[in-house]
Amino acid sequence: xxxxxxxxxxVGRKAYVAFIEQDRWKLYLKGLGITxxxxxxxxxxxxxxxxxxxxxxxxxxxxxxxxxxxxxxxAYIDIIRGTPSVLQLLIMxxxxxxxxxxxxxxxCLSFGIxxxxxxxxxxxxxxxxxxKGQTEAGRSLGLSQFQTMRYIVIPQAFKNVLPPLGNEFxxxxxxxxxxxxxxxxxxxxxxxxxxxxxxxxxxxxxxxALIYFVIIKILTILLNKMERRLRKSDNx
Amino acid sequence: xxxxxxxxxxxEDNNHVLRxxxxxxxxxxxxxxxxxxxxxxxxxxxxxxxxxxxxxGEIWFDGQCITDERVDINHVRQHMGMVFQHFNLFHNxxxxxxxxxxxxxxxxxxVEEAKENALKLxxxxxxxxxxxxxxxSLSGGQKQRIAIVRSLAMNPRVMLFDEPTSALDPEMVGExxxxxxxxxxxxxxxxxxxxEMGFAREVGTKVLFMDGGNIVEENTPAEFxxxxxxxxxxxxxxxxx
Ligand SMILES: Nc1ncnc2c1ncn2[C@@H]1O[C@H](COP(=O)(O)OP(=O)(O)OP(=O)(O)O)[C@@H](O)[C@H]1O
Ligand SMILES: [Mg+2]
Numbered sequence: 111x112x113x114x115x116x117x118x119x120x121v122g123r124k125a126y127v128a129f130i131e132q133d134r135w136k137l138y139l140k141g142l143g144i145t146x147x148x149x150x151x152x153x154x155x156x157x158x159x160x161x162x163x164x165x166x167x168x169x170x171x172x173x174x175x176x177x178x179x180x181x182x183x184x185a186y187i188d189i190i191r192g193t194p195s196v197l198q199l200l201i202m203x204x205x206x207x208x209x210x211x212x213x214x215x216x217x218c219l220s221f222g223i224x225x226x227x228x229x230x231x232x233x234x235x236x237x238x239x240x241x242k243g244q245t246e247a248g249r250s251l252g253l254s255q256f257q258t259m260r261y262i263v264i265p266q267a268f269k270n271v272l273p274p275l276g277n278e279f280x281x282x283x284x285x286x287x288x289x290x291x292x293x294x295x296x297x298x299x300x301x302x303x304x305x306x307x308x309x310x311x312x313x314x315x316x317x318x319a320l321i322y323f324v325i326i327k328i329l330t331i332l333l334n335k336m337e338r339r340l341r342k343s344d345n346x
Numbered sequence: 347x348x349x350x351x352x353x354x355x356x357x358e359d360n361n362h363v364l365r366x367x368x369x370x371x372x373x374x375x376x377x378x379x380x381x382x383x384x385x386x387x388x389x390x391x392x393x394x395x396x397x398x399x400x401x402x403g404e405i406w407f408d409g410q411c412i413t414d415e416r417v418d419i420n421h422v423r424q425h426m427g428m429v430f431q432h433f434n435l436f437h438n439x440x441x442x443x444x445x446x447x448x449x450x451x452x453x454x455x456x457v458e459e460a461k462e463n464a465l466k467l468x469x470x471x472x473x474x475x476x477x478x479x480x481x482x483s484l485s486g487g488q489k490q491r492i493a494i495v496r497s498l499a500m501n502p503r504v505m506l507f508d509e510p511t512s513a514l515d516p517e518m519v520g521e522x523x524x525x526x527x528x529x530x531x532x533x534x535x536x537x538x539x540x541x542e543m544g545f546a547r548e549v550g551t552k553v554l555f556m557d558g559g560n561i562v563e564e565n566t567p568a569e570f571x572x573x574x575x576x577x578x579x580x581x582x583x584x585x586x587x
Pocket of ligand 1: 357358359361363381382383384385386387388389390
């Protein structure tokens with residue numbers, strides 16, 4: 111009995127030190143804010159870049175060979191996928207954008223450029239998954255390539271693309287845990303710092319992990335809901 | 347109306363699918379094309395509206411050489427309707443929007459005109475109450491009738507059909523053939539790839555037999571079925587009749 115009481119008291123003290131003392135919970139919240147901010151804006155940048163890349167990749171020359179634009183897109187995707195995202199972030203911060211002192215901006219750009227490569231594949235697959243017959247029917251009516259894309263293919267591709275884009279966002283959210291490499295105080299770095307300040311690892315690290323987990327769990331539930339609704343309204 | 351001169355088509359993997367097809371279609375004709383699987387019927391039909399680019403040869407439509415690189419193919423296609431085996435209705439649009447999309451976006455009709463015209467056409471095929479439904483809620487036969495209506499909404503001068511009843515349950519074949527017969531009676535020029543020999547006999551002005559990438563025999567339905575010449579056609583007919 112006494113042992114249990116002692117143990118509980120010890121846990122309470124550790125939790126107090128990790129979260130309450132010196133208003134440390136505010137640090138976690140601020141860290142979470144940075145994590146979410148970077149993930150959110152990077153996702154938007156990624157979607158824009160990825161969509162452009164996807165259409166570049168899909169462009170073909172008249173003889174069916176990949177166009178110049180498609181080659182550029184392929185090279186971009188190769189480079190991004192072939193290098194660690196930590197290094198990309200460091201290269202952006204210390205070399206390419208070293209003149210820019212706004213860390214958040216550099217982080218958003220770096221992660222956005224990274225995510226764009228993956229979004230490109232998602233968007234491309236989503237467009238290719240639309241039945242070829244849809245395009246043929248559009249073109250046979252005299253609609254141009256652009257009109258067929260705009261009114262028929264893209265609306266249908268949109269549904270294919272939403273669920274994997276949600277997954278990509280979750281991946282992105284977790285990837286931002288490397289922001290500490292450029293001294294940005296995201297959630298992971300905050301937990302790490304509190305660990306070294308209080309000489310207690312358990313509470314800060316498990317606590318941070320739980321926060322990520324809960325947020326991603328909520329996102330996953332929302333995503334599944336959306337997917338189910340998309341499937342229900344799937345008029346096929 | 348359509349003249350095909352020395353039409354060749356090969357695909358990348360070097361299979362020579364069409365081997366020098368020549369043919370002439372006059373206004374008001376109903377050309378029915380039959381032949382074994384893989385003989386190039388679909389490829390021939392799809393070359394007529396350039397869904398497939400011929401590798402060699404010329405196609406003339408209403409006095410214009412449409413295989414010429416400089417011709418605006420989108421404009422030519424506005425006058426050639428096409429109906430596909432798998433209907434290819436636009437999944438993301440209602441029946442009404444399927445029908446009026448092309449006429450309105452191509453600025454040939456105002457939305458009001460297009461809707462009025464669409465309702466008339468839908469009434470003609472008995473599907474006016476489906477205007478606001480989505481394709482997914484229709485049967486195969488209904489989808490194909492809508493697909494025909496969608497093509498007709500462009501006021502085409504010729505209609506191409508690629509096995510329009512092959513993907514249908516047997517009990518729905520009749521309703522689609524009925525619409526096609528009515529269309530034929532209205533004077534439309536039609537080119538129809540089909541396995542429906544009854545339709546070929548009844549509606550066709552000419553029946554073509556394709557095999558090995560060429561037209562092997564061409565005749566009036568009575569002669570075609572009653573007095574076939576080519577051995578391969580005799581063999582084919584003995585299998586399908
Ligand atoms: N896009 C393509 N790429 C490569 N080969 C093709 C393509 N389309 C058709 N073919 C080939 O061309 C040949 C003729 O095909 P086509 O579809 O014209 O035949 P078909 O007479 O319509 O046959 P079916 O009765 O089965 O529809 C086939 O051997 C087919 O494999
Ligand atoms: Mg075919």
